[in-house]
Amino acid sequence: MQSKVAGVDQHMKPKKSNVVPFPNLKERYLDKGMLLLKEKKYHEALDMFAEAKKLKEDQAEIYLGMAICLMELGDLTEAKDICKKMLLEDIGHYFTVLQIYLTILIQLREYQEVQTTIEAVLEENQLPAESAEHFYKLLEFSRKMNQNEVDILNDVEDQEEEQPLYLEDLLQDASKQIAYVQSLHDRNISKHFASLKILLENEQIHPTIKSMILHLMIEHEVEKEMKVTKFGESLTVVPANLEDPAEFPFTKKVLTILDDTLGNENPTLYEAVKELWIRHLYVLYPFLPQPTEAKLWAAALHLVGYSMHGISIEQEEIEEIYDQPLPDLQEACNKIYQIEEISYLQI
Numbered sequence: 001m002q003s004k005v006a007g008v009d010q011h012m013k014p015k016k017s018n019v020v021p022f023p024n025l026k027e028r029y030l031d032k033g034m035l036l037l038k039e040k041k042y043h044e045a046l047d048m049f050a051e052a053k054k055l056k057e058d059q060a061e062i063y064l065g066m067a068i069c070l071m072e073l074g075d076l077t078e079a080k081d082i083c084k085k086m087l088l089e090d091i092g093h094y095f096t097v098l099q100i101y102l103t104i105l106i107q108l109r110e111y112q113e114v115q116t117t118i119e120a121v122l123e124e125n126q127l128p129a130e131s132a133e134h135f136y137k138l139l140e141f142s143r144k145m146n147q148n149e150v151d152i153l154n155d156v157e158d159q160e161e162e163q164p165l166y167l168e169d170l171l172q173d174a175s176k177q178i179a180y181v182q183s184l185h186d187r188n189i190s191k192h193f194a195s196l197k198i199l200l201e202n203e204q205i206h207p208t209i210k211s212m213i214l215h216l217m218i219e220h221e222v223e224k225e226m227k228v229t230k231f232g233e234s235l236t237v238v239p240a241n242l243e244d245p246a247e248f249p250f251t252k253k254v255l256t257i258l259d260d261t262l263g264n265e266n267p268t269l270y271e272a273v274k275e276l277w278i279r280h281l282y283v284l285y286p287f288l289p290q291p292t293e294a295k296l297w298a299a300a301l302h303l304v305g306y307s308m309h310g311i312s313i314e315q316e317e318i319e320e321i322y323d324q325p326l327p328d329l330q331e332a333c334n335k336i337y338q339i340e341e342i343s344y345l346q347i
Contacts, residue, residue: 029055033065034267038259042069060092064100064268071104080104087117096272096309102138103275106344114142134308134340141344144175170195174206181212189220200228207231208343211285218242230287237286245281250292257298261321262305273305280339289335299324300332304340 033048046069052062063086070079083101105114118139199205207230217239227236263270299322306313319326
């Protein structure tokens with residue numbers, strides 16, 4: 001006698017499901033998610049991408065869209081896990097995903113993972129020539145942070161009360177400057193104003209470290225005037241009155257123009273280039289790129305984004321799309337490359 005389970009003959013064929021998915025349902029969820037992502041409605045976009053993923057859809061845009069939403073919502077660990085999965089399983093454009101993954105790791109201060117990842121890429125010898133210098137500098141930065149981070153923080157604690165002597169040593173070491181600024185987030189920084197002021201005005205201090213100091217002062221609502229010197233220019237600001245560079249009207253105008261072109265054509269690449277633009281502005285902060293012609297910088301970012309991710313496009317095509325003179329476009333591209341080259345410090 002044939003065995004039965006719960007009164008059902010095991011040889012009987014299961015009935016076919018009467019539930020038929022709507023045609024192109026996956027694409028609908030994906031398109032809606034991308035639209036919501038462009039509108040910065042990250043919670044809603046994440047829901048759409050999750051629905052698309054439930055339908056066993058493995059499109060790279062879904063995974064990367066989820067990672068970007070999670071990153072924007074501050075869930076960096078989950079965003080990191082998605083990017084790592086994409087890299088390991090070769091989902092999507094490798095170097096676009098890698099750029100976002102490394103950005104997340106740096107925000108998490110997981111410098112060891114940054115180092116390990118870049119070393120693995122270098123071992124494979126598949127690094128695009130145009131991105132090589134950027135990755136080598138980032139590798140050098142992560143190695144330095146891994147070696148010094150704990151000792152530096154202890155050194156700051158030990159020498160906090162000996163600021164005149166400590167300041168002389170501090171001015172010679174960028175990694176100690178980073179650790180010093182990071183150590184002040186949960187402290188009363190008023191007794192450190194003199195040291196911070198010297199760092200802001202000193203021409204030899206890296207511009208990114210000066211941006212870190214300004215953001216520290218914004219966080220602490222400092223209302224004292226501070227002079228900032230960068231790239232041969234000086235500006236006096238009141239930190240409490242400063243905006244985040246991502247919120248500048250100029251920043252948003254550039255991104256709006258870029259979104260209408262690159263965003264419509266390649267949304268995931270747009271998000272990677274957007275991160276590059278915010279990083280560029282962070283290094284310059286509180287200064288703005290010159291000239292302040294939004295279409296010019298959108299065009300330059302479009303061209304640089306393609307180049308850094310190994311995609312070919314003629315400069316003349318970008319010139320025509322954005323109606324910008326080629327010499328101006330080339331100069332703006334060079335400025336982006338120059339800032340990107342130093343964006344992770346040289347320590």
